[in-house]
Structure formats: C-alpha cells, structure tokens
Amino acid sequence: MPYPKGHKMKVRSKIVESAAQAFRTNGIRDISVPFIMKGAGLTHGGFYAHFDNKEQLVAEACRYAISDTIALLQEAADQEKQNPKIHAVIDYYLSPYHRDRTEMGCILPALSSEISRSSEEVRQVFTHELERMIAFISDLAEIDAAKGSALLSTMVGSLVLARSVNDPELSSSLLSAGKQHAKELVMT
Template sequence: MSYTKSHKTKVRGKILKSASQAFRTNGIKEVSVPQIMKGAGLTHGGFYAHFESKDKLVAEACQYAIEETTAFLQKAADQAPANQQIQTVIDNYLSKHHRNMPEEGCIIPTLSSEISRSSQEVRQVFTEEIDGFFDFVSTLVREDKIKSIAIVSTMVGSLLLARSVDDPGLSDAILDAGKEYAKEIVSK
C-alpha cells in the first residue's frame, strides 16, 4: 500500500516529536527505536521508511527540538516589552517549569555530553542548531554574538545543574543565580 506524501510527512513528524521527547527525558543511548515508534503510536517496522538510521533520527530530532525551544522563547519575547525581551527569555528558560518538564524543554542540557561522543553528522546538526540559538539570543542583545554565547552557556549550565541535584532548595538557588548572572551579562 502506498501512502501520500502528506501522510508520510505527518507520520515523520509524529516520530520526530516522540524521539525529541524521549531524548529530552532519557538521553540518546537509553532510548531505543522501538520505544520511539511506540511513543509515536507506530510499529518498529515502519521506522526505516522514514529514517536511514538512528543517527539520522537523532540529528533531525535535535534540530526539531531546538527549533521548537527557539519558537517558544521567541513567542515569549514577542509578548514582552521590547526592553524586556531578553530578560523574559532568561526567566522562561530558567523557570521551575522548564526544569521540572525536560520532555517539553530544551534538549541542549540533556544531550550535550552525549552529542560530544556522537557521529559527525549528529554533531554537525547540533552545532548548526546551537549556533542558530546563539543567533536568536544575539538579536535580543543587539547583535552581540559573544554576549549571546555567554548568556546561553549560563542558561544551559544552570538548567543542567538545577536538574541534576536532589535538593530542591539548591536547585531553586541554581536557577535564581543563573537568572541573575545571565541578566548581569546582558547589562554589561
């Protein structure tokens, strides 16, 4: 049975959504293709009709997830006063909700350590997407790329550490300190 192009595109989107949520929650190595396909409501056998390999899926899921995070943060920035856009992005990124819901959030803190040991293809896509994320932040801090790299690095590191500790008070303190320092970078 042959499927229409729109059906294949819709199914591929379901697979990418399932994979990005699974990778955000559990990392790459802990997630199997059958788990991803089950999460998409599909059978394992259909995977290779959409992706050549798990690496191809990982690369596209990273792209999907980072673009989704950027779109969410862009929407938050658009709703803020012009002089508060970057502060709004920092507050949203380093929120308790973002910390507590990794399956909905930024994939960068979850996968960075695994990506460094991934294939060149995955690393290249991840690099391009992170560079795009730097550019997004750069537009909010008046085209200062170095400043945007420092802000993103502070946000990602703070979120990673806040998710890693088992002391809720310390976790909240890490988020607060990350917000404060990222906003200080903006004002310099």
C-alpha cells in the first residue's frame, strides 16, 4: 500500500527539525546521522531517501532554524504594545530563557564557529540565512543594514559569552550588558 500524498515531505521535515535541534544543542561534528534519525523517530537507513549527505542536511537545518528563530522573534515583537518592537526582540534574544534553551534557540551563536570550517555549500546557505536575519533585525529596528549587522553581532556575541561561562551571575551580567548596549545601538 503506498504512502499518502505528502508523506515523504512530512518525514523530511521531521528529519530537518530533529537535525536543527541536535545541531543547536551539540554542534554539527558530534552529531551522527543515526542520532538525528532516532530523534525524528526513524531508522538511519532511510536517511539517503531524503538527503544526498549530511552536508545537505546541515544546510537545510540552517534554513529551518533561522526561519524558526525569526518566527519566535516576530512573535515577541508582535506582543510589544508600548516600546519599540525591537526592544522586545532584544529582551527575548538576550533572556535567560533563550540562553538556557539551546535546542530551540538561534543557530547563529550555536554554529558560527563550526560553519567557518564547513563546506562551501553550507557556508553559502549560512551566509544567505545570516543576511536574512540581518534584514529582519534591520527592518524591525528601522535601521540600515550596517547598523543591523552591528546590532545582531552584539546580540549574538553577548549570547555566546553568556552561554560559555559557568558563573550564573556573570552570565546574567553579560546578558544585561548586551541588552543595554543593543538598545543603545538602536537609539543612536
């Protein structure tokens, strides 16, 4: 009996979701195809019916993760009633909640260092997705792309450092300082 229409796309989506979550949490290099497939509730034998190789999956996971992050940030912005919407995005991005949930967080701080050593195909997709994120931030803040790049860099760098330390007070301080500086960038 054949699978229903759209079954293959649903399965592929589950694999991409599983990969994005795994890569966000553990990086690319340390995650195996069998681990990703198990996270999707599948056996690893079916992987090649959907992807040519792991690099193709990494590229798709980057696309998915940035779309997911933009949707979360847009939701935070849409809930803001009084302050500039970009402030809600900065507050969400540099929150303990986002810091502590790497599995659903932004892929930029999670994978940037690994992506620099990835294939040209993956770097090209990552570059495009980074540009899309900069455009989202710039449009929401009503600033040019150069300032949007600086704002996103501040946010990503603050999050990377806050996640890297084992001192909770220092981590919270890094998030607070990042928020303050990011908001100042928007106001100048």
